[in-house]
Each structure stands twice: as structure tokens, then as C-alpha cells.
Amino acid sequence: MMVIRLYEGNSQLNDDTVMDVVIDIQNIRKSYLLGDMEVPILHGINLLVKKGEFVAIMGPSGSGKSTLMNMIGCLDRPTDGNVMLMGKDTRSISDNDLAELRGFEIGFVFQNFNLIPRLSAYENVLLPTYSNSKVNLDNEERARDLLETVGLGDRLDHKPTELSGGQRQRVAIARSLINDPSLILADEPTGNLDTKTSTEVMDIFSSLHKGGCTIVMITHDPEMEKYADRVVHIRDGYIENN
Amino acid sequence: MLDPLQAVKMAFGSIGSAKLRSSLTTLGIIIGVAAVIANVSLGASFNQFFNDEIGAVGSNFIVIYSQNTNVFFDNELELIGNTPGVVGVSPINQQMAQVTYLSTSRQIDIQGVNEDYSEVANFEMKEGTFLTDKDQFVAVLGEEVALDKFDKKISSKNPIEITFRREDGGVVTQKFIVKGIVKDPETTFAQTGVEPEIRIFIPIDVMNGILGVDYYGGFFVKAESLETVRSTGDEIDKRLARNLGVSGRDLDDDDTKPYTIFDQVEILEDTNQLSSALTTLLTSVALISLIVGSIGIMNIMLVTVTERTREIGLMKSLGFSKKDILTLFMIESVVVGLIGGVIGTALGLGAAVLVNNFLELPNIFPVSQIGIGFVVSILVGLIAGVYPANKAANMDPVDALRKE
Ligand SMILES: Nc1ncnc2c1ncn2[C@@H]1O[C@H](COP(=O)(O)OP(=O)(O)OP(=O)(O)O)[C@@H](O)[C@H]1O
Ligand SMILES: [Mg+2]
Numbered sequence: 001m002m003v004i005r006l007y008e009g010n011s012q013l014n015d016d017t018v019m020d021v022v023i024d025i026q027n028i029r030k031s032y033l034l035g036d037m038e039v040p041i042l043h044g045i046n047l048l049v050k051k052g053e054f055v056a057i058m059g060p061s062g063s064g065k066s067t068l069m070n071m072i073g074c075l076d077r078p079t080d081g082n083v084m085l086m087g088k089d090t091r092s093i094s095d096n097d098l099a100e101l102r103g104f105e106i107g108f109v110f111q112n113f114n115l116i117p118r119l120s121a122y123e124n125v126l127l128p129t130y131s132n133s134k135v136n137l138d139n140e141e142r143a144r145d146l147l148e149t150v151g152l153g154d155r156l157d158h159k160p161t162e163l164s165g166g167q168r169q170r171v172a173i174a175r176s177l178i179n180d181p182s183l184i185l186a187d188e189p190t191g192n193l194d195t196k197t198s199t200e201v202m203d204i205f206s207s208l209h210k211g212g213c214t215i216v217m218i219t220h221d222p223e224m225e226k227y228a229d230r231v232v233h234i235r236d237g238y239i240e241n242n
Numbered sequence: 243m244l245d246p247l248q249a250v251k252m253a254f255g256s257i258g259s260a261k262l263r264s265s266l267t268t269l270g271i272i273i274g275v276a277a278v279i280a281n282v283s284l285g286a287s288f289n290q291f292f293n294d295e296i297g298a299v300g301s302n303f304i305v306i307y308s309q310n311t312n313v314f315f316d317n318e319l320e321l322i323g324n325t326p327g328v329v330g331v332s333p334i335n336q337q338m339a340q341v342t343y344l345s346t347s348r349q350i351d352i353q354g355v356n357e358d359y360s361e362v363a364n365f366e367m368k369e370g371t372f373l374t375d376k377d378q379f380v381a382v383l384g385e386e387v388a389l390d391k392f393d394k395k396i397s398s399k400n401p402i403e404i405t406f407r408r409e410d411g412g413v414v415t416q417k418f419i420v421k422g423i424v425k426d427p428e429t430t431f432a433q434t435g436v437e438p439e440i441r442i443f444i445p446i447d448v449m450n451g452i453l454g455v456d457y458y459g460g461f462f463v464k465a466e467s468l469e470t471v472r473s474t475g476d477e478i479d480k481r482l483a484r485n486l487g488v489s490g491r492d493l494d495d496d497d498t499k500p501y502t503i504f505d506q507v508e509i510l511e512d513t514n515q516l517s518s519a520l521t522t523l524l525t526s527v528a529l530i531s532l533i534v535g536s537i538g539i540m541n542i543m544l545v546t547v548t549e550r551t552r553e554i555g556l557m558k559s560l561g562f563s564k565k566d567i568l569t570l571f572m573i574e575s576v577v578v579g580l581i582g583g584v585i586g587t588a589l590g591l592g593a594a595v596l597v598n599n600f601l602e603l604p605n606i607f608p609v610s611q612i613g614i615g616f617v618v619s620i621l622v623g624l625i626a627g628v629y630p631a632n633k634a635a636n637m638d639p640v641d642a643l644r645k646e
Contacts, residue, residue: 070640073559075555075558075559075638075639075640075643076638076639076640076641077638095563095564095565096563096565098563099558099561099562099563099564099566100561100563101561102558102559102560102561103560103561103562104561106561108559108560110643114552114556114559114643116553116556118255118256118259119255127557127560128560128561129245130244130245130248130249130252130562131243131244131245131557131560131561131562131563131566132561133245175560179561
């Protein structure tokens with residue numbers, strides 16, 4: 001059961017665009033406690049991503065990109081401010097609804113892959129479907145196809161420790177696509193890849209984008225800018241231009 | 243919703259991938275379950291053993307005896323025999339006397355009884371038959387008397403000589419022919435004073451004739467059933483008291499009555515107390531081992547969950563709900579619990595059989611109690627496993643993912 005809340009509104013928007021907004025970040029702050037000291041990382045960030053947009057987030061190392069991405073995917077809670085995902089207020093969403101949202105609608109590519117070591121590449125890709133499985137998809141065939149697409153058709157049974165860094169990253173990308181999500185949150189998905197594989201991965205993202213998928217991608221590589229509709233620059237926890 | 247088949251597959255995968263950890267957890271459960279099962283069935287065996295012992299002493303019996311002479315006569319014998327619920331009664335007299343067989347002489351407890359005595363006391367004959375009321379100078383020997391007391395073993399038809407001291411100070415020696423030997427009931431705990439193995443039984447009329455007395459020292463009575471022993475005993479008590487002129491007021495005061503009466507139920511109660519104290523002790527030992535075992539499980543599960551916090555965080559960010567994660571860990575705990583429970587039950591039963599054989603106890607396995615012990619142990623394992631998993635499932639994914 002999903003509780004769909006009426007969009008509470010961002011003043012810049014008129015009503016027609018309401019349903020088209022996928023991500024609405026409202027004045028988010030995040031600080032970490034280091035001992036007694038509160039260290040602010042994000043200083044009041046506003047960000048709006050519409051349906052079908054491809055947004056690249058760039059910025060120096062340590063500027064807070066991953067922190068922001070975690071807020072968008074509801075993996076972390078902001079110290080202050082609010083995240084609206086697909087029209088839902090994530091502060092009051094139930095655990096089950098949030099789990100379904102993550103499982104069905106969001107594909108997350110972590111900066112450090114986060115594969116389960118004891119599972120094979122194929123099982124890692126299949127893992128999200130154990131909990132959320134779309135009835136119209138043949139999960140096992142799709143997992144094989146996706147691994148084939150990222151060039152790992154001959155590595156299905158390899159454990160993560162038996163794969164190179166770039167290969168692990170590609171398993172993580174395949175996993176993020178298993179449930180055909182409408183939103184992809186990718187934290188430096190090409191960070192460990194050579195130019196050729198990067199291009200292949202970006203081609204996958206491009207075609208997903210063309211198919212209507214919303215993509216938010218963190219990258220260091222200015223080469224990647226050309227795939228994005230819009231580039232957001234973050235520096236020291238502030239958005240530089242929007 | 244979690245796909246159950248995949249969940250079970252994942253549980254087995256995760257158990258198999260950490261063999262040492264899984265075996266340690268399983269070992270904890272095995273020890274806990276084995277201790278519970280072994281102790282529970284040991285308790286049941288002891289219980290059965292005690293009941294067997296009482297049964298060996300006699301069936302539904304009531305014992306009446308007097309410290310004084312000249313209290314009980316044929317009158318009282320008749321009175322008891324006519325009490326409703328009484329199916330058999332034997333008068334008893336007793337004297338330590340010198341018994342001679344071939345060239346050896348020994349002091350042995352001689353009991354004068356009638357033919358009912360054998361049935362009341364549940365005697366089994368090793369050889370020959372018990373006394374009848376027509377018998378004259380014949381004797382029935384306890385097994386120990388016949389086999390161990392004298393230099394040579396005594397068997398049926400052998401003659402023995404018994405030397406009695408009469409009340410008037412005279413000494414009479416009389417020859418008796420051995421008619422039979424009573425099997426040793428081999429009781430160790432239950433004591434009623436019957437102990438046939440160390441006694442010699444002769445017809446009470448013959449004994450009284452020799453001693454020159456006409457009173458009885460007491461009676462050994464058999465009631466219809468265990469359920470009626472109490473009421474029959476009370477009725478006998480009332481009749482005897484009235485007959486002997488004890489006032490109704492003093493009926494409950496054992497000191498003013500010239501006799502003592504007790505029944506099998508009283509002994510059963512005493513023994514049950516002993517046996518339930520033992521069961522309590524065994525159960526506490528079992529509970530302690532279960533607690534220690536479950537602390538072990540909890541400890542290992544905490545380590546497991548901490549080790550797998552990252553995994554839990556990842557699964558949450560991939561769309562597993564708290565409930566899914568708890569279910570996964572519960573399936574894992576149940577699988578480990580079942581494996582440990584089955585092995586533990588087998589070991590516990592095995593240990594109980596060993597101890598039973600060693601202590602010569604009957605093998606009793608109370609199925610329902612073993613079942614309860616089994617289920618409780620698995621539940622304990624489950625709870626011990628779920629608490630840490632619940633802790634992890636409630637973390638924010640990013641905090642869980644950051645754990646190394
Ligand atoms: N759990 C934490 N506790 C304290 N400080 C943290 C924590 N997580 C992140 N930080 C700090 O927040 C800042 C932003 O980190 P973040 O991971 O968002 O950077 P980033 O922009 O993704 O950098 P990179 O490009 O290197 O991945 C860093 O200075 C980091 O030290
Ligand atoms: Mg980062």
C-alpha cells in the first residue's frame with residue numbers, strides 16, 4: 001500500500017509540472033558530529049530534477065556529492081530540510097513503502113560497488129528481485145542479459161573477489177538495472193573504468209535516458225558532461241549554479 | 243515481499259559460507275537442547291524408578307503396628323478383615339531368634355504371618371511356595387537368608403532349627419522344614435520394614451503357640467486399590483480406635499493411640515517429594531545450560547550481524563524492508579536451530595540412555611516434555627538471533643554501509 005501525498009509545493013512550480021518532478025530537494029542541511037564538534041557538510045541545498053532528466057553532479061573530492069546522493073536515495077537522513085521523491089514526503093513514508101520505492105523505482109550504483117562477497121556476479125545482480133520482483137520481467141534471463149550487456153557474459157559465476165575493480169563496477173551497474181527502475185542514482189559509475197568501457201556504460205545510460213528514465217550521476221570526468229542535460233556543480237556543500 | 247524459496251536458499255548460502263561460525267552457533271544449541279532433553283528424561287526415569295520401588299514393596303498396603311504387647315488380638319484381626327475395602331489381612335509377630343542350619347548359627351528376624359501376607363507384600367517366590375494357613379512347622383526364607391547368611395546355601399526341604407525366647411523366660415528350639423524362598427525385591431530407597439530378603443516367615447499360629455502368647459504385634463493389610471487405600475486406612479483407624487477405647491477427640495493425635503497406622507500413599511508422597519526435588523534440580527541444571535547456551539548463540543549472532551551490517555545496509559538500500567531482513571535472519575536462525583535441535587535431541591536421549599543403564603533406571607522418554615524442550619530451545623535460539631538482526635535492520639542504510 002502506497003500513501004500518495006499531494007505535492008506540497010515548491011513555489012517555483014505551477015501545478016502542471018507537479019507530477020513531472022521526480023526529485024525535489026528542499027533546503028537540505030547535513031552535518032556530522034565529530035566528538036562535540038558539529039561539522040557542516042551540506043549548507044542548505046535546493047535541487048529539482050524532473051522526469052526524464054539526465055543530471056550530472058560535479059565537484060571536487062570531499063565537496064559532499066556522495067552525501068547528497070545518499071539523501072536523495074533515502075539512505076541517510078538530512079539534519080534539516082526535506083526530500084520529496086516522486087511526490088512523496090520521505091520523512092513520513094512507511095518502511096514498507098520506502099523499501100518498495102527503492103526496490104522497484106530506484107537503481108542505485110554505489111561509489112564502492114557494495115557487492116555481497118559470498119554471492120556470484122549473477123546472484124548479486126539477482127539479489128534485489130528476491131524482495132521486489134516485477135511480475136512482467138523474467139528476472140533470471142534479465143540478469144544474464146544485463147551482465148552480457150556490461151561485457152560480463154562469461155563471468156556469471158565469479159565471486160566479486162575474483163573480479164577486477166572495473167568488472168565489479170559493471171556488476172553493480174547491472175544490479176541497479178535489474179528491476180527496470182525509473183530513476184537511476186549513480187555515484188561515479190565510470191570511476192574505475194577505461195575509456196572504452198566508460199563509453200559503453202554511458203551508452204547504456206543514454207539509451208535508458210532516451211527511454212524516459214531519470215538519471216542523476218556523480219562524475220569527476222568532464223567528458224561525461226556531454227551525456228547530461230544539465231550539470232550541477234557542488235563546492236564545499238553549496239550548489240554553484242543551478 | 244520476500245520470495246520464500248530464495249530466502250531459504252540465501253539462508254543456506256550464508257550458513258554454508260561461514261562454516262566455523264555456523265558450527266559454533268549450532269554447537270551452542272546442541273549443548274542446550276541435549277542438556278534439557280537428557281535432564282528431562284532422566285527426571286522421568288527417576289520418577290518411574292521410585293514408583294516401581296513402591297510397587298515392589300507391596301500393593302495398596304496399610305501397615306498397623308503397636309509398640310506394646312497385648313493390644314491386638316483375634317478380635318482386632320476380625321474387625322480389620324470385616325472393614326469394607328479390605329481384601330486381605332495378615333497379623334504379624336516378630337522376634338530376633340537364633341537360627342541353626344547344619345553347623346552354623348545366626349541371629350535372624352523371624353516373622354509370624356498368615357497366608358495373605360504374600361499377596362499384600364507382593365512377594366515373588368524364587369522357589370517353592372508361600373505359607374498356607376494349614377501349614378505347621380514349615381518356614382519360608384528370604385533370599386539373602388537362604389543364599390548368603392549361612393556357610394552352606396539353604397534350599398527347599400532343608401531343615402532349620404529356630405530357638406525362641408518365651409515371655410516366661412524359657413527357651414524353645416523347634417525344627418522347621420523350608421517350604422520356599424522369597425525373591426529379593428531389590429528396592430533401594432523405599433523402606434517399609436517389609437524387607438523380606440533378610441527374614442524368615444513362619445505360620446503365626448505356630449509362632450504364638452511356641453511363644454505362649456495370643457496377641458499380635460501388628461497387621462499388614464491390603465486394600466482394594468491405590469485410590470481407596472486412604473479411606474480404607476481411615477476406616478480401620480476409626481474402628482480400631484473405638485474398639486480400643488480411644489476417644490474420638492484423640493483420633494488425630496498419634497501419641498495417645500496405642501498403635502501406629504500408615505499406608506502406601508504416605509510412602510508414595512514421601513518418595514514423590516524426593517523425586518520432585520530431584521526433578522527440580524535436574525530441570526534447573528537444564529535451564530542453566532539452556533541460558534548459557536542461548537547467551538552463546540546471542541553472542542555469536544551479534545558477531546554475525548555486526549559482521550554483516552554492511553550486507554544488511556546494502557539489502558535495505560536495494561529495497562529489502564525491515565521485515566524482509568528480519569525474516570531472512572529468522573529463517574537462518576530456524577535452520578541452525580533445527581539442525582542443532584535434532585542433533586541435540588539425539589545426543590540428549592543417548593546421554594539419558596547411558597546414565598539410565600549406568601544407574602539401572604528404566605528408560606522413560608516423556609515425548610511431550612522432550613517436544614517442549616526442543617521447541618523452547620529453538621525459540622531461545624530464534625530470539626537470540628532476532629534481537630541483533632532487529633538492531634541492524636533498524637539502522638539507516640548509510641550507517642550500516644559505512645561499517646567495515
Ligand atoms: N560519516 C561521516 N562522518 C564525518 N564526516 C563525514 C562522514 N561521511 C562523510 N564525511 C565528510 O563529508 C564530506 C563529504 O563527503 P562525500 O563522501 O560526500 O564527498 P564526495 O563529494 O563524494 O567526495 P568524492 O568525490 O571523493 O567521493 C567529506 O569531507 C567527508 O570527510
Ligand atoms: Mg563520493
